[in-house]
Amino acid sequence: MSRRLPPLNALRAFEAAARHLSFTKAADELHVTQAAVSHQIKALEEWLGLPLFRRMNRALALTEAGQNYLPPVREAMDTLSQATDRLIRADSSGTLTISTMPSFASKWLVPRLMRFQNRFPDMDVRVQSTSQVVDFARQDVDLAIRFGSGHWPDLRVERLLTEDIYPVGHPSLLNGDRPLVNPEDLCHHTLLHDDYNISWAVWCRAARIDGVDTERGLRFDDSSFTLQAAINGHGIALARGVLVADDIAAGRLVRLFDVRLPGSLAYYVVAPPHYFSRPKVKALRDWLFEEAEAT
Amino acid sequence: MSRRLPPLNALRAFEAAARHLSFTKAADELHVTQAAVSHQIKALEEWLGLPLFRRMNRALALTEAGQNYLPPVREAMDTLSQATDRLIRADSSGTLTISTMPSFASKWLVPRLMRFQNRFPDMDVRVQSTSQVVDFARQDVDLAIRFGSGHWPDLRVERLLTEDIYPVGHPSLLNGDRPLVNPEDLCHHTLLHDDYNISWAVWCRAARIDGVDTERGLRFDDSSFTLQAAINGHGIALARGVLVADDIAAGRLVRLFDVRLPGSLAYYVVAPPHYFSRPKVKALRDWLFEEAEAT
DNA sequence: GTTTCGGATTAGGATAGCTAATCGATTCTA
DNA sequence: TAGAATCGATTAGCTATCCTAATCCGAAAC
Numbered sequence: 346m347s348r349r350l351p352p353l354n355a356l357r358a359f360e361a362a363a364r365h366l367s368f369t370k371a372a373d374e375l376h377v378t379q380a381a382v383s384h385q386i387k388a389l390e391e392w393l394g395l396p397l398f399r400r401m402n403r404a405l406a407l408t409e410a411g412q413n414y415l416p417p418v419r420e421a422m423d424t425l426s427q428a429t430d431r432l433i434r435a436d437s438s439g440t441l442t443i444s445t446m447p448s449f450a451s452k453w454l455v456p457r458l459m460r461f462q463n464r465f466p467d468m469d470v471r472v473q474s475t476s477q478v479v480d481f482a483r484q485d486v487d488l489a490i491r492f493g494s495g496h497w498p499d500l501r502v503e504r505l506l507t508e509d510i511y512p513v514g515h516p517s518l519l520n521g522d523r524p525l526v527n528p529e530d531l532c533h534h535t536l537l538h539d540d541y542n543i544s545w546a547v548w549c550r551a552a553r554i555d556g557v558d559t560e561r562g563l564r565f566d567d568s569s570f571t572l573q574a575a576i577n578g579h580g581i582a583l584a585r586g587v588l589v590a591d592d593i594a595a596g597r598l599v600r601l602f603d604v605r606l607p608g609s610l611a612y613y614v615v616a617p618p619h620y621f622s623r624p625k626v627k628a629l630r631d632w633l634f635e636e637a638e639a640t
Numbered sequence: 641m642s643r644r645l646p647p648l649n650a651l652r653a654f655e656a657a658a659r660h661l662s663f664t665k666a667a668d669e670l671h672v673t674q675a676a677v678s679h680q681i682k683a684l685e686e687w688l689g690l691p692l693f694r695r696m697n698r699a700l701a702l703t704e705a706g707q708n709y710l711p712p713v714r715e716a717m718d719t720l721s722q723a724t725d726r727l728i729r730a731d732s733s734g735t736l737t738i739s740t741m742p743s744f745a746s747k748w749l750v751p752r753l754m755r756f757q758n759r760f761p762d763m764d765v766r767v768q769s770t771s772q773v774v775d776f777a778r779q780d781v782d783l784a785i786r787f788g789s790g791h792w793p794d795l796r797v798e799r800l801l802t803e804d805i806y807p808v809g810h811p812s813l814l815n816g817d818r819p820l821v822n823p824e825d826l827c828h829h830t831l832l833h834d835d836y837n838i839s840w841a842v843w844c845r846a847a848r849i850d851g852v853d854t855e856r857g858l859r860f861d862d863s864s865f866t867l868q869a870a871i872n873g874h875g876i877a878l879a880r881g882v883l884v885a886d887d888i889a890a891g892r893l894v895r896l897f898d899v900r901l902p903g904s905l906a907y908y909v910v911a912p913p914h915y916f917s918r919p920k921v922k923a924l925r926d927w928l929f930e931e932a933e934a935t
Numbered sequence: 936g937t938t939t940c941g942g943a944t945t946a947g948g949a950t951a952g953c954t955a956a957t958c959g960a961t962t963c964t965a
Numbered sequence: 966t967a968g969a970a971t972c973g974a975t976t977a978g979c980t981a982t983c984c985t986a987a988t989c990c991g992a993a994a995c
Contacts, residue, residue, distance in 0.1 A: 647951090
């Protein structure tokens, strides 16, 4: 019972390209270059002996053959991905505990976590939000997301999101009575500080400005409080891009100036190496990176 | 709408291994080594984070996870292979003409051709059986199967079956009144000749026997007549293995002695290069090699 | 008419995948 | 009970697939 199957990886490329009607977008989705998709499709068309796409100059269309081929190919891919999810899910009963800092939990993780829950409805996901570092040997934690330098011995560490630091404030600041145009204008406003982040002094040095008293203002011990104060219009915060992306998108905050510090720290996914082979941990890890890439 | 799909080639290996419950047999089917299948399955199990097979000492069994996973995987593969066949079939209306010699047509091709017809029922397959060489420019032939040295300029040539020459005769010869045990016993029997094949003289030289009159006997212009005479018990033929495999399997002929000539000639699939990219020609070519491998 | 957009093409490099050889465990055979 | 055969695992190294970077080309947009 031997089947004649075309190159399967090329089929995946075909499905994505047909869905987007664009090799470039398909390449994005598959995390490869446009050239790779072009090659794969060409190979598939040669294998089949007939063209699947009509290349117009600016647009892409399926040929009749391509239109006929797409539904079953998509169906097969769906079957496989659903079966795979089901398999992992079946092995993933019980709880899954994620440990992370309160700021990251509230500003990034929790707003997205529902999508993970939808994919694995039977999984009992718990978020343990604490600024304390986890001890995997003593605590029942499956995966941690930590902010730092990425150096934790004996643990597997994967960089999830890189940091990017810039000032944010309430939208009214841009056209208020003392509009913020140049970094120097900061001296007329309250500065918000938090313990973990880099300091205003460092940022001012990078922005090459003097004359701002970088110690003025309010100070909090967790970034989410600092950001909440900024949202409420109580001052200007030096924010990590990861944490404010949603607030900026929703118009609750605006980004000020174009000076940006790349920041040497990052958010890392962390656990003992063998944890990563457990299906539910792997599923969570993969999902986290999927979400991170979508940012 | 990005899917999380396991490595697709590994899935194909899983499906085959699960079907045979044997890595070795799966490897045969996929035309790779046992080690390749072992690697693929291992990679898949690691990707999923759970074992799919239980390896017992001499036997292989699916784990529960494997049992749950198999049906959808198989279904997806079926979907793909059926859709692919359908696609090629749709593009393959009209006739498909194969040109080959009468002996090959009657002894090898026609007995198998029904399986091809079943796969592509809409295709109108014609066998043009002639000892004349085809002129693709003048005749409406899609693919030829020729016996010879493999050297035809300007045509794409692929070796389908290698030749292997040995004497065959009616089964009763083995225990008749003059039983054939040693090659020298040939002198008591009728020799059957045909024009195309190598001669008895060459064979006797290879078998290092003298004293046989290699010109005695009946002579035909096509191998199938020679073989028919042998089947009817009229003598002993020097046969090409390809042509007599079915007759031997059915007990109509037996192979005599263990002297075998490797033969420098072979059966080749032949057509102008660009013919091979046409779906129906490609389908036929692939099927021919599939059948040839099954021999 | 210059720029931009999207796919094709080319050559070169990375990695996935395969093979050959060998091992170890088990079972069959004599 | 020894030896042979079977079947999967493992290792190291090679091959071929696949991918990338750079560039090209044609059409459309500005």
